[in-house]
Structures are given as structure tokens and as C-alpha cells.
Amino acid sequence: MVVKLDVSGVGMTSQRTRNRLTDRLREQGILSEAVLQVMASTPRHLFVDEALAHRAYEDTALPIGNSQTISQPYIVARMTELLFRDAQPESVLEVGTGSGYQTAILAQLVDQVFTVERISKLLDRALGRFRQLGLHQIKSKYDDGHLGWAEKGPFDAIIVTASPREVPSALLAQLAPGGRLIIPIGDPETQTLTMVERSSDGFDTTLVEPVRFVPLLGGKL
Numbered sequence: 001m002v003v004k005l006d007v008s009g010v011g012m013t014s015q016r017t018r019n020r021l022t023d024r025l026r027e028q029g030i031l032s033e034a035v036l037q038v039m040a041s042t043p044r045h046l047f048v049d050e051a052l053a054h055r056a057y058e059d060t061a062l063p064i065g066n067s068q069t070i071s072q073p074y075i076v077a078r079m080t081e082l083l084f085r086d087a088q089p090e091s092v093l094e095v096g097t098g099s100g101y102q103t104a105i106l107a108q109l110v111d112q113v114f115t116v117e118r119i120s121k122l123l124d125r126a127l128g129r130f131r132q133l134g135l136h137q138i139k140s141k142y143d144d145g146h147l148g149w150a151e152k153g154p155f156d157a158i159i160v161t162a163s164p165r166e167v168p169s170a171l172l173a174q175l176a177p178g179g180r181l182i183i184p185i186g187d188p189e190t191q192t193l194t195m196v197e198r199s200s201d202g203f204d205t206t207l208v209e210p211v212r213f214v215p216l217l218g219g220k221l
């Protein structure tokens with residue numbers, strides 16, 4: 001039997017439905033056409049269970065198992081746009097692979113993407129999706145992302161898609177000079193999307209906007 005990969009999508013996963021989502025992101029203030037284009041062409045429905053595929057182009061987080069969620073498209077767009085504003089990072093570290101959707105978006109915009117996930121089941125599924133979509137430039141590691149990925153650093157950009165109370169020091173150490181870290185900081189109820197830039201004499205912090213992410217947890221599962 002030949003299994004046909006439904007990358008193009010029909011009905012609720014069609015290109016028209018996807019364009020409606022990016023139109024909405026534009027209205028919400030996403031300015032980067034490069035980011036919007038990649039989001040319009042990436043099949044988000046392949047990153048959720050088939051039973052939820054019809055909701056994949058709603059601007060909402062959705063469950064992906066193990067009490068985790070695929071991030072809301074607006075947040076993915078916003079975080080990606082912040083990484084690329086006035087910058088062209090060549091290497092990006094992502095902490096929290098989850099479904100792999102954010103990873104797939106990044107992989108279409110930079111040469112090298114490194115991603116770390118602490119739940120092996122989610123990582124295995126994400127890797128299957130990268131293979132399906134031919135995204136071979138993604139390197140992954142099953143580990144606690146608090147540690148970053150020292151052997152592959154320093155990174156021009158680091159994106160964390162789960163929320164710690166404070167910025168993990170290993171991630172700051174692995175940020176290249178001029179590099180940028182985007183991370184939701186706070187407690188489970190109140191978090192602020194935070195941008196940390198490494199300058200010649202230290203770190204500059206900018207608070208971006210309130211967000212809600214699952215917590216950054218320790219250890220492996």
C-alpha cells in the first residue's frame with residue numbers, strides 16, 4: 001500500500017485555511033514576511049494528532065500528549081520574528097522540541113537548528129515529522145534543556161518554549177556575542193516573554209509581552 005503524505009491538505013487543512021491564519025497573524029502585528037511565508041507553507045496539521053488536524057490552523061495551542069502543548073501560532077511567529085529582527089542568526093538552539101513545529105519553522109529560516117527535548121516519546125514523534133518533511137538540517141538531543149547543548153555552542157540565537165522562573169545560566173553562557181535569547185520567564189500563572197541580548201559588556205534584557213507556557217521541568221522522561 002502506498003501511503004500518501006497529506007502535506008498539501010484539503011478543507012480545514014487547505015492552503016486557503018492556512019492563509020487565513022497568516023492574514024490573522026498579520027492583523028495581530030506580525031511584520032516579518034519571511035516568517036509569515038514559512039508559516040503559511042508549513043503543514044501544522046502534521047504536528048498534531050489526526051483527530052485535531054481540523055483545528056491546526058486556529059490560532060490556539062493544542063494538546064500533543066504528555067500534558068504538553070504545541071504553541072499557539074501567534075507566539076511561534078512572535079518569538080521567531082524577535083530572533084530575526086535586525087539579525088540573521090546562523091545557528092539556533094531550541095529548548096523544548098515538543099511537536100517539532102517551532103523547530104520546523106526555524107529550520108526553514110536558518111542553516112543550523114539544534115533542539116533539545118526531555119520527553120523521549122515527543123522527541124521521537126517530532127523526528128519522524130522532520131524526516132517526512134525532509135528537514136535534515138535539524139540536530140536533536142534527548143536531555144534536560146536547562147543545560148543547553150554546550151558542545152554545539154555558542155549559538156547566535158536561543159529560543160526556549162517552556163517557562164523557567166529564572167534564565168538558566170548555562171543558556172546565557174552558550175549565547176554568542178551579539179546573540180539573542182528569547183524565553184518566557186515567570187511562575188505557572190504569570191510569565192513574561194523576555195529577550196536577552198549579549199553585548200560586549202554584559203546582557204541587556206527587554207520585557208516583551210505576557211505569555212503562558214508549560215513549565216520548564218528538570219530531568220528526563
Ligand code: SAH
Nearest residue numbers: 070071096098099118144145161162216217
Ligand atoms: N515548541 C514546542 C512547544 C512544546 S511545549 C511546540 O511548538 O510544539 C514545551 C516543551 O518543552 C514540551 O515538549 C516539554 O516536554 C519541553 N520541556 C520542558 N522542560 C524541558 C527541559 N528542561 N528540557 C527540554 N525540554 C523541556
